[in-house]
Amino acid sequence: MTGGTVISARPATQVQSPNVRRADPCTLVIFGALGDLSRRKLLPAIYSLMKEHLVADSFRVLGVSREDGQTDDTFRTEMRKALGSSDEIEDVDADLWEELCKRLFYCSADLTCAEDYQRIGERLKQIEADRPEEQRNRLFYLAVPPSVFEAIVRNLSQSGLAPRTRTADARPWVRVVIEKPFGRSLETAQQLNDLVLGLFAEHQTYRIDHYLGKETVQNVLVLRFANSIFEPIWNRQSIHHVQITAAESVGVEERGRYYEEAGVVRDMFQNHLMQLLSLTAMEPPPVMTANAVRDEKVKVLKSVRWMTPETIPQNAVRAQYTPGAMAGKHVPGYTQEKDVAPDSTVPTFAAVRLYIDNWRWTGVPFYLRSGKRLKHRVSEIAVQFRTPPHLMFGGQPQGAMRPNTLVMRVQPNEGVSLNFEVKVPGAAVALTSAIEIAPVDMDFTYAEAFGEVAAPAYETLLLDVMIGEATLFTRSDEVEAAWRVIDPLIQYWDAHKPKRMPTYAAGSWGPREADELIERDGVEWREPAG
Ligand SMILES: NC(=O)c1ccc[n+]([C@@H]2O[C@H](COP(=O)([O-])OP(=O)(O)OC[C@H]3O[C@@H](n4cnc5c(N)ncnc54)[C@H](OP(=O)(O)O)[C@@H]3O)[C@@H](O)[C@H]2O)c1
Known part of the structure; x- marks a missing residue:
């Protein structure tokens, strides 16, 4: 959003510190503990939870990976290094590290090998020995490549380390966290669901999408349903369209091999963008429980109009980035990246127009876009309202006014902004009898209003699993x-390789074709600031 005056929003009353619950005593077993996710996200999240006294005194971490040269001590050294290089931790506190260090243990195992689970079981017994039976709760976190998910859940169940529990309040509890991507298609997601739910109960299964742990994503529900001013206008009568953007400025970096298999639709649309869409468009749940919220999200996803081979060409655009300049530096194009085929047709950008066929949303386009190497890293939901039906201020052509837009910013600078028109002070009125009008933005950011930056998503989500709160996990x-919405597009694009892949220069906002897609409806993409 450009121009306009900034009016800062501040909390109107003293903010009450949230009633945060402390986690149950448990052992967090990280499968893939020496991998990227574990080092960059899970360990910093554990450190921060300890800092805030949110884990139980008997909380322990058992890291499992294939490297058999590691011991508890070398694992602790590795984890100390990971904390030291984390963007999320400014200075590692020596006393806190001492405290955390004592709670870290290591066990080497090939998780696809059933026999190795005996070793994990023995280590778990030692670690849990000082706890009464009913507190021997276990959280198994699958921070491993999706290719081994199936073998691991089978082995985990057959080893007896993670028995199925009949009810959510059974003690000790056993919970299993499964990372994204959950399947590669509707069919494979269904197969994985069948397998997992054959071994564990739904209440034990936490499918993670870290976008849902972000403060603004949760705030979408609060903004919509804890205020009475938005809900009456949150519909087709008042809303012209919705734009959902998840833009990354990075390229594929070291993950070319993964990306060649995934592409932008599997990587971003099936999970993050479908989550943002469903939270924006869902009906109010009667209560804020995991199942009530997820029921509403499922209903709205089921109302998304199916894409078909006939409708896809007019409603979806794919593209790949070519070399360009980012922050003054030359960067390569996608097909020059490491582990990417020189003739790859995997899309790194997609833009899609979707419709939701229900009473609230009929006729309102939802434009979704995501891509790598876009101008800024930014994720936001922008709700654009209709323009006034008649303007009587003179001298102000209808098209010159910006429609009111409510922007929910997911990252960075999490917050909300609303733009509206005001009268410019002073008077050029006498001669023309025209009133000069200009747009202003009313901005709220978490950092400014609450003096703190929102907790990183993994911290929120790990705590939720340890508490047994499943609202932010995908049922x-x-x-x-979500796969049902996205699968037809993936299938169509796989079957219809482009003769010429549309491209966009790294550092731009995407291909010309994406502009044309939205301009056909008389609107433009927003250019969010970085
Ligand atoms: N990294 C992220 O930022 C991120 C973000 C969102 C989701 N995810 C998801 O998180 C999961 C992990 O990603 P990652 O980036 O951390 O991958 P990664 O760096 O490749 O780490 C995977 C870990 O799993 C271990 N592993 C693989 N097969 C194993 C086996 N049979 N037995 C024991 N350990 C095994 C690996 O050990 P070796 O070193 O011995 O191979 C490695 O420690 C993936 O599902 C990914 O999609 C990652």
Whole structure:
């Protein structure tokens, strides 16, 4: 959003510190503990939870990976290094590290090998020995490549380390966290769901999408349903369209091999963008419980109009980035990246127009776009309202006014902004009888209003699993409903390789074709600031 005056929003009353619950005593077993996710996200999240006294005194971490040269001590050294290089931790506190260090243990195992689970079981017994039976809660976190998910959940169940529990309040509890991507298609997601739910109960299964742990994503529900001013206008009568953007400025970096298999639609649309869409468009749940919220999200995903081979060409655009300049530096194009085929047709950008066929949203386009190497790293939901039906201020052509837009910013600078028109002070009125009008933005950012930056997503989500709060995790039917929306597009694009792949220069906002897609409806993409 450009121009306009900034009016800062501040909390109107003293903010009450949230009633944060402390986690149950448990052992967090990280499968893939020496991998990227574990080092960059999970360990910093554990450190921060300890800093805030949110884990139980008997909390322990058992790291499992294939490297058999590691011991508890070398694992602790590795984890100390990971904390030291984390962007999320400014200075590692020596006393806190001492405290955390004592709670870290290591076990080497090939997780696809059933026999190795005996060793994990023995280590778990030692670690849990000082706790009463009912506190021997276990959280198994699958921070491993999706290719080994199936073998691991089978082995985990057959080893007896993670028995199925009948009810969510059974003690000790056993929970299993499964990372994204959950399946490669609707069919494979269904197969994985069938397998997992054959071994564990839904209440034990936490499918993670870290976008849902972000403060603004949760705030979408609060903004919509804890205020009475938005809900009456949150519909087709008042809203012209919605734009959802998840832009990354990075390229594929070291993950070329993964990306060649995934592409932007599997990587971003099936999970993050479908989550943002469903939270924006869902009906209010009667209560804020995991199942009530997820029921509503599933309903809205099921109302998304199916894309078909006939409708896809007019409603979806794919493209790949070519070399360009980012922050003054030359960067290569996608097909020059490491582990990417020189003739790859994998899309790194997609833009899609979707419709939701229900009473609230009929006729309102939802434009979704995501890509790598775009101008800025930014994720936001922008709700654009209709323009006034008649303007009587004179001298102000209808098209010159910016429609009111409510922007929910997911990252960075999490917050909300609303733009509206005001009268410019002073008077050029006498001669023309025209009133000069200009747009202003009313901005709220978490950092400014609450003096603190929102907790990183993994911290929120790890704590939720340890508490047993599943609202921010994706239920089996929700994963399948999201795949049902996205699968036809993936299938169509796989079957219809482009003669000429549309391209966009790294550092731009995407291909010309994406502009044309939205301009056909008389609107433009927003250019969010970085
Ligand atoms: N990295 C992220 O930022 C990120 C973000 C969102 C989601 N995810 C998801 O998180 C998962 C992990 O990603 P990652 O980036 O951390 O991958 P990674 O760096 O490749 O790490 C995977 C870890 O799993 C271990 N592993 C693989 N097969 C194993 C086996 N059979 N037995 C024991 N350990 C095994 C690896 O050990 P070796 O070193 O011995 O191979 C490695 O420690 C993936 O599902 C990914 O999609 C990652």
